[in-house]
Structure formats: C-alpha cells, structure tokens
Amino acid sequence: MDFGLSEEQRLLRDNIVKFARGVLCEGAGARDRDQVFSRDLWRRCAEIGIQGLPAPADYGGSGLDALSCAVALEALGYGCSDGGLTFSLCAHILACVVPITRHGSDEQKRRYLPGLCDGSFVGAHAITEPGSGSDTFSMRTRAERQNGGWRLNGTKTFISNGPVADVAIVFAVTDAAKGFQGGITAFVIDRETRGFSAGQKFEKMGLRSSPVGELALDDVFLPDTAVLGQVGGGSAVFATAMDWERSLLVAAHVGAMERVMETSINYARTRRQFGQSIGKFQAVAHKIADMKVQLDAARLLTWRAAWRLENARTASMEAAIAKLFASEALLKTTLDAVQVHGGYGFMVEYEVERALRDAVGSTIYSGTSEMQRNIIARWLGL
Numbered sequence: 001m002d003f004g005l006s007e008e009q010r011l012l013r014d015n016i017v018k019f020a021r022g023v024l025c026e027g028a029g030a031r032d033r034d035q036v037f038s039r040d041l042w043r044r045c046a047e048i049g050i051q052g053l054p055a056p057a058d059y060g061g062s063g064l065d066a067l068s069c070a071v072a073l074e075a076l077g078y079g080c081s082d083g084g085l086t087f088s089l090c091a092h093i094l095a096c097v098v099p100i101t102r103h104g105s106d107e108q109k110r111r112y113l114p115g116l117c118d119g120s121f122v123g124a125h126a127i128t129e130p131g132s133g134s135d136t137f138s139m140r141t142r143a144e145r146q147n148g149g150w151r152l153n154g155t156k157t158f159i160s161n162g163p164v165a166d167v168a169i170v171f172a173v174t175d176a177a178k179g180f181q182g183g184i185t186a187f188v189i190d191r192e193t194r195g196f197s198a199g200q201k202f203e204k205m206g207l208r209s210s211p212v213g214e215l216a217l218d219d220v221f222l223p224d225t226a227v228l229g230q231v232g233g234g235s236a237v238f239a240t241a242m243d244w245e246r247s248l249l250v251a252a253h254v255g256a257m258e259r260v261m262e263t264s265i266n267y268a269r270t271r272r273q274f275g276q277s278i279g280k281f282q283a284v285a286h287k288i289a290d291m292k293v294q295l296d297a298a299r300l301l302t303w304r305a306a307w308r309l310e311n312a313r314t315a316s317m318e319a320a321i322a323k324l325f326a327s328e329a330l331l332k333t334t335l336d337a338v339q340v341h342g343g344y345g346f347m348v349e350y351e352v353e354r355a356l357r358d359a360v361g362s363t364i365y366s367g368t369s370e371m372q373r374n375i376i377a378r379w380l381g382l
C-alpha cells in the first residue's frame, strides 16, 4: 500500500499552504470578532482554483480527483487560521459544486459551474428546517406541480453561506406519500428568483466569518429545468453531498489539527515553569503525543474515505467514520491546546481559543456525532 503523495499533490499542497499563510490569515481575528465574510478573499481563493477543485476543466474547474481534493483542503485547513472562511469554502465546494457536477444537466453545469469556480458566485446547500435537523426528511418545505414547473413554500435554517449565497441547492417534498425514497426533490435556485430571500443571519460561537442563516421560499416558481437530478431523486443528491462533505470537510480539520498541534509544540518548548520547558512535564507532553496519534489516524481515515468516493461502490460508512473520528479529534485537540497554553490559551490573542470555538460545530454540522454512529451501526446490521 502506497501512502505517499504524488509530485503534483505535493506541489498542490505546498502552493495552497503558502497562499493561505500569505493571504488568508491576516485579519482573521478581526473577521471572527466582527462576523465578516470577505468577498475579496473569496475571489483571491478562486484565482488559485480552490472553489473549482473537483469541477471539470470544461466548466472552469481544476478537475481533481477526490483524494487530491482532500490533500488541497487539508493544506487549506493547515495554512489558513480563518476557520470560518475555510468552512464556507468547503460548504460551497462539497455541498454545491460537487452535487451540480455530479447530478446537474448540461444546461445547469454551463449556467452555474463557471461562476461557482471563478469566485463570482457563492453556493449553499439547504436541507435543514426549524423543525427537521437530524430527521432531515421530515421536512415541511413543499414543491407543488404548477404550469410546467413547481411552486415552492417553506423555510430552511442554519444554512452556511445562506446570507450571501448567489446559488442554492434546496430540497422540497414533491410526493409526501413516497417519503424519503422518491418523495424529495432537489432544486437549484438563483438568488434573484422572486419569493426567494435570505432571512435572519445567526450570531455564532465559532466559524464567525462564515455567514449562516435562514432561507425563505415564499411562493417561489421554478421551471422544470431547476430540478437537480431526477424528480423524486433528492435523496441521491443529498447522499452525494453528504458523502463528499463528510469525507473532505474533515480533511480541512486534519490540517487545522496539525496547525494547532505545531502551535502547542512551540509553546510547550518555549514556556518555562519550575525551571524547565513545560513540554518536559509528561502531563503536557502526553497531551501533545495524543494530538499526533489522532492527527495521523484522522488523516488515514480521511484519505480512505476520499479514495472510496471514486473507487468503491459506496463510501457512506467510511465517510461517517472519518467524519465522526476527525471532528471529535479536532475538538479534543483544540481543547487540549487551550489547556497546554494555560491562561494564555484562554485569551483571544493566542488564537487557540478561536480554534476551539471553531471546532465545536464540527460534531454537529453534516450530521451530528450521534447520527454518524447511527449510520455506522446501520451498516453493521444493527
């Protein structure tokens, strides 16, 4: 088994780390404090091809395989200390660009992918509703047949990029009798569509430079050409988005874990108490050794899930395992990093408190840890 990266993958990783450190980190603390999403940085990311990583070159993307995308997103998570921006990019790429690439008609790909890749559009993926989160398919948003199209009504909530999105994939019930299999349809909606609007933007604990909010559909009329995939095929579109998001968003977590671990090593080497560096205390060193074990395990699980996305019949269980392990490892690593930094870790200036706040959501979005365990148990026949 070969665990090495190819020359192209190494170059991709080095370029993204250099770009992220040089361009994306400055001002991250202020953007977090003020909850600012930067369109300027969004465009700068597009200039080096981040938004279009997995999209075909014909539509303005880089056409990378899933494993290379994982390498790229890990590099982004490692180099970029603005966790909100990284999160917004991942939501855009994995839950909007990928489903349109995989399920879109030629017309939809021509219409949306070039703008989603070149940074002119921000994408969102909207399934959660005020009354349906983990129980996703109990959604109340309805799409009714009308004059060669569909009339949509409902409200989506907690939508990443929702407040600034130009394009959104929105799920609605089209046949209540069929339920989850065959009764849900995905639609692609433009920001300007009449009746479609961004509702309140939420104030959050972490990922504060990534805007999250509500999307309202008030008698929105969409033509048949807005259906993504098949009528009744929403569960397949959702499964694609979740498999990619669970496998590759956590690649960015792996990068963040490595950055936070390195910060902790540097601090443990330089901070002195009782006449020696605190890293010489076993209680501190073991915390950092555990960070390394979790980092390596999370990386391997992520690479396996990413590889399976394109080389195996299904990646669903492996994606759930990677998501569960890497998100919980990220949370533990960032909490331990604060502890290693002592009182300084609790202060905003040292950035590890921000990494911890950013990490908390990771065990909730893309399906909570409890739901990942449910998925894994189901695959085990339980």
Ligand SMILES: Cc1cc2nc3c(=O)[nH]c(=O)nc-3n(C[C@H](O)[C@H](O)[C@H](O)COP(=O)(O)OP(=O)(O)OC[C@H]3O[C@@H](n4cnc5c(N)ncnc54)[C@H](O)[C@@H]3O)c2cc1C
Binding pocket: 091, 125, 126, 127, 128, 132, 133, 134, 135, 157, 158, 159, 160, 161, 207, 212, 361, 364, 365, 366, 367, 368, 369, 370, 371, 374
């Ligand atoms: C930062 C962030 C970004 C997000 N971005 C998006 C987005 O872009 N698009 C989108 O559609 N949604 C998004 N979400 C929503 C996210 O997917 C939901 O919050 C998540 O699925 C949980 O749903 P809920 O919040 O309604 O919690 P609930 O489903 O109400 O769960 C509450 C608690 O009950 C537990 N629970 C529920 N059912 C079970 C069960 N069967 N077994 C065991 N435990 C269970 C949960 O694990 C959790 O601990 C985002 C959320 C966050 C925090």
